[in-house]
Amino acid sequence: MPEFSHEQDSLEAARRLDLDDPLRSYREEFHIPLIDGPNGEKRPQLYFAGHSLGLMPKRAREYVDLELEEWSKLGVAGHFSAKHPWLPYHENVTENLAHIVGAQPNEVVAMNSLTTNLHLMMVSFYRPSSSRFKILIENNTFPSDRYAVDSQARYHGFDPLRAVVELKPRVGENSNGMTVDTEQLLKQIHALGDSLALVMLGQCNYLSGQAFEMAEIVKAAKKIGASVGFNLAHGAGNLLLALHDAGADFAVWCSYKYLNSGPGGIAGAFVHERHLRDKSIPRLSGWWGHNKKTRFEMGPTFEPIPTVEAWQLSNPPILQLAALRASTEIFARAKMPALRQKSERLTNYLEWLLKRRLGEKIQIVTPETRGAMLCVRIPGVGKEIESRVRQRGAVIDFREPDILRMAPAPLYNSFEDVFHLVQALQDSL
Numbered sequence: 565m566p567e568f569s570h571e572q573d574s575l576e577a578a579r580r581l582d583l584d585d586p587l588r589s590y591r592e593e594f595h596i597p598l599i600d601g602p603n604g605e606k607r608p609q610l611y612f613a614g615h616s617l618g619l620m621p622k623r624a625r626e627y628v629d630l631e632l633e634e635w636s637k638l639g640v641a642g643h644f645s646a647k648h649p650w651l652p653y654h655e656n657v658t659e660n661l662a663h664i665v666g667a668q669p670n671e672v673v674a675m676n677s678l679t680t681n682l683h684l685m686m687v688s689f690y691r692p693s694s695s696r697f698k699i700l701i702e703n704n705t706f707p708s709d710r711y712a713v714d715s716q717a718r719y720h721g722f723d724p725l726r727a728v729v730e731l732k733p734r735v736g737e738n739s740n741g742m743t744v745d746t747e748q749l750l751k752q753i754h755a756l757g758d759s760l761a762l763v764m765l766g767q768c769n770y771l772s773g774q775a776f777e778m779a780e781i782v783k784a785a786k787k788i789g790a791s792v793g794f795n796l797a798h799g800a801g802n803l804l805l806a807l808h809d810a811g812a813d814f815a816v817w818c819s820y821k822y823l824n825s826g827p828g829g830i831a832g833a834f835v836h837e838r839h840l841r842d843k844s845i846p847r848l849s850g851w852w853g854h855n856k857k858t859r860f861e862m863g864p865t866f867e868p869i870p871t872v873e874a875w876q877l878s879n880p881p882i883l884q885l886a887a888l889r890a891s892t893e894i895f896a897r898a899k900m901p902a903l904r905q906k907s908e909r910l911t912n913y914l915e916w917l918l919k920r921r922l923g924e925k926i927q928i929v930t931p932e933t934r935g936a937m938l939c940v941r942i943p944g945v946g947k948e949i950e951s952r953v954r955q956r957g958a959v960i961d962f963r964e965p966d967i968l969r970m971a972p973a974p975l976y977n978s979f980e981d982v983f984h985l986v987q988a989l990q991d992s993l
């Protein structure tokens with residue numbers, strides 16, 4: 565049975581869906597960029613780029629201002645005597661982040677940036693031998709991830725052309741060249757067998773929006789003795805994740821997309837509990853990973869914290885953490901399962917309206933296992949579609965050759981936004 569019926573293709577119906585949405589008040593907690601309306605009035609932009617940079621929680625300014633104020637009044641003493649002391653400041657976000665990615669607090673830390681964390685994790689979990697050295701990635705992986713895995717292979721003396729293996733996308737009549745069936749993916753892991761050292765996938769894929777069956781993938785990788793890690797740039801704050809239960813070795817993510825922590829916001833990392841006390845795992849170290857009780861004794865020997873915090877290198881940027889604190893508190897109140905429920909309905913509404921209004925003109929690449937984002941191919945469109953849609957008040961993005969990405973974010977997008985976006989797209993085409 566279809567989730568929506570033809571009467572729901574109307575502004576009134578979209579507004580009714582908003583009235584029924586128990587999370588609708590969260591929109592008020594965000595700054596929605598304002599643009600000029602047709603009669604010179606200001607109106608909120610139709611913002612569908614949360615998969616790129618999430619919007620600013622209003623509270624972020626208050627939390628960042630507080631730390632600036634503390635700095636101005638306390639100087640170095642802020643490390644100990646600020647209202648939220650800077651020394652353990654990153655701990656303010658740990659519990660909330662753990663809930664967001666489905667982990668235990670000792671498995672999660674906010675630190676560094678995403679690509680840096682990916683390298684740190686590969687130092688620990690990509691330990692190739694002459695026979696087991698391959699890394700399995702998506703065929704359309706994000707360039708930075710590709711550069712990172714290639715450079716790790718090279719660093720260990722392997723030719724990336726041999727060491728880095730791309731997933732083969734689904735073939736056949738309904739193939740879009742961008743997604744892969746679970747069964748086929750598991751077969752590819754199995755076929756690599758003893759040569760596979762690491763599976764490293766984007767959850768979801770940044771381009772197609774496909775979400776993978778994490779637990780199945782971990783099980784298959786473990787069965788043949790490979791490590792497995794996930795890049796949650798497009799998953800953290802978007803998908804319902806269960807990193808601990810799935811048994812992934814590691815995960816990394818940025819927080820400026822669905823986690824709304826601001827441009828260049830501090831990233832995150834997860835290491836499964838089973839590795840936390842394993843002294844045989846190599847790790848690049850810095851003083852922030854050292855035993856908190858003795859860190860300031862400034863001793864020469866590194867003594868790791870018995871949590872994922874041992875992977876920290878430097879003292880973290882407090883102003884970025886303050887913004888992330890504001891955002892993760894919103895997630896703690898709204899709760900991931902409820903957000904996910906709304907997100908599914910919003911994205912389904914978007915898909916349904918797109919198909920209904922644009923039909924044959926478009927191909928929806930994103931499969932049903934997905935997060936908020938839809939990847940839509942429109943043969944023949946060029947980059948100018950982005951500005952045409954923007955002139956009509958909506959922000960989406962274009963990727964060569966003919967791909968549009970758009971994500972309704974359940975914290976701040978409404979069904980009415982979705983309705984207007986589809987209208988803007990239709991008018992632009």
Ligand SMILES: Cc1ncc(COP(=O)(O)O)c(C=O)c1O
Pocket residue numbers: 677678679680706708709766770795797798818
């Ligand atoms: C899937 C994926 N990987 C890596 C990156 C790079 O992130 P950073 O510049 O924070 O290292 C991004 C950024 O958008 C991304 O989407």
